[in-house]
Amino acid sequence: AQSVAQPEDQVNxxxxxxLTVKCTYSVSGNPYLFWYVQYPNRGLQFLLKYxxxxxxxxxxxxxxxxxxxxxxxxHLKKPSALVSDSALYFCAVREGDDKIIFGKGxxxxxxx
Amino acid sequence: EAxxxxxxxxxxxxxxQAVAFWCDPISGHATLYWYRQILGxxxxxxxxxxxxxxxxxxxxxxDRFSAERLKGVDSTLxxxxxxxxxxxxxxxxxxxxxxxxxxxxxxxxxxxxxxx
Numbered sequence: 001a002q003s004v005a006q007p008e009d010q011v012n013x014x015x016x017x018x019l020t021v022k023c024t025y026s027v028s029g030n031p032y033l034f035w036y037v038q039y040p041n042r043g044l045q046f047l048l049k050y051x052x053x054x055x056x057x058x059x060x061x062x063x064x065x066x067x068x069x070x071x072x073x074x075h076l077k078k079p080s081a082l083v084s085d086s087a088l089y090f091c092a093v094r095e096g097d098d099k100i101i102f103g104k105g106x107x108x109x110x111x112x
Numbered sequence: 113e114a115x116x117x118x119x120x121x122x123x124x125x126x127x128x129q130a131v132a133f134w135c136d137p138i139s140g141h142a143t144l145y146w147y148r149q150i151l152g153x154x155x156x157x158x159x160x161x162x163x164x165x166x167x168x169x170x171x172x173x174x175d176r177f178s179a180e181r182l183k184g185v186d187s188t189l190x191x192x193x194x195x196x197x198x199x200x201x202x203x204x205x206x207x208x209x210x211x212x213x214x215x216x217x218x219x220x221x222x223x224x225x226x227x228x
Contacts, residue, residue, distance in 0.1 A: 034216060043116070043203055043219035044155070090154055099168055100217065102154035 004093045006060040006103035013081045014111050019077040021106045023091030027112040034092040035065055035098070044090060050074060061085070081110045114138045118204050124226045126209045130192035133223045136185070137206030144192035145217065146179055146189050147203040155203055161187060201225075 003026045013019040025031055032051055036044040048059025055067045065076045076089060091103040117136040125210065126129050126183050142163050147155035160168040163184040172179065176195070181187040191198055201224050205217040 036219075041222075041224065043118075043221045044205075044217075046216045046218065047218055099157050099160060102156075104154045105152075 002031070002093050002095045002098065002101055004091050004101055004103045006089075006091055006106045008106050009104075010107045010109065012109045012111060013037070015083055016080055019078050019081045019108065021089050021091075021109070023074045023076065023107060024072050025074060025091075025093040027074060027093060027095040029095050031074075032094040033058065033065075033067065035063070035074075035076050035095070036090045036092065036102075038088040038090065047076070047089075065070060068102075083110045083112055086110045114218075116204055116206055116218055117204075118220035118223050120223055122224050122226075124228065125194050125202045126228050127196055128193040130190065131194050131225060132138050133148060133189045133190070133202050134192075134202075135188035135204030135205070135226075137187075137218060138208075141208050141218070142184075143207045143215075144181055145205040145207075146187070147205065149201040149203055149222070150186055151200070158189070163164050190226075194225075197225045199225055 005024045007022055008069050034049045037047055037048040038044045040055050050057045050067045058064045063078050065074055067074050086109055088105045088107050092100050092106050094100045119134050144161040148158050149155045158172045158221045159179045161181045164181050179189045200223045202224045203219055205219045207215040207217050
């Protein structure tokens with residue numbers, strides 16, 4: 001069965017600095033990988049996905065993620081953090097027609 | 113912009129009472145999901161519908177939870193009787209695919225349940 005891990009409960013980054021939120025996954029076949037963001041008392045919003053093709057995926061709000069098959073990772077990145085990026089971020093994986101599995105989430109704090 | 117509608121946004125109830133949540137997915141989305149998100153954790157799938165049929169309810173506590181999507185459009189999730197441990201955010205999501213793996217999910221704003 002597929003699984004996904006977000007090793008950091010919280011990440012603190014100064015405004016203007018680059019940010020990385022880590023995600024690793026485990027599947028037996030080819031993964032479909034997703035990142036979502038959640039603001040307080042709101043639903044999840046889709047940021048980006050990797051299905052196939054270019055390992056660097058660009059998404060909403062200036063975010064991007066890099067798929068690394070050998071390290072089974074799909075880290076979320078942004079070149080320059082904004083205070084408004086502070087939120088809860090979820091990595092998710094799906095294998096074939098199986099259900100989507102979400103990580104436990106990483107809280108991102110951008111410090112002014 | 114099309115959205116997934118959920119109601120109520122907040123519900124406070126006493127244990128042993130019945131509670132129901134409603135979801136209206138984005139028009140034309142065949143697949144509908146109910147997730148439960150406990151504070152500080154990621155969403156966990158409770159039930160997945162393809163049109164009006166249940167395709168996965170393996171994590172749904174069937175002794176107290178039920179879900180239906182009678183006409184393949186909107187859906188209701190019911191808890192009876194509610195227990196203290198049911199306090200959580202209940203999220204509805206929909207996607208356009210026919211059980212394909214590539215489609216992203218679109219989430220509603222959620223229904224936050226507090227059981228006293």
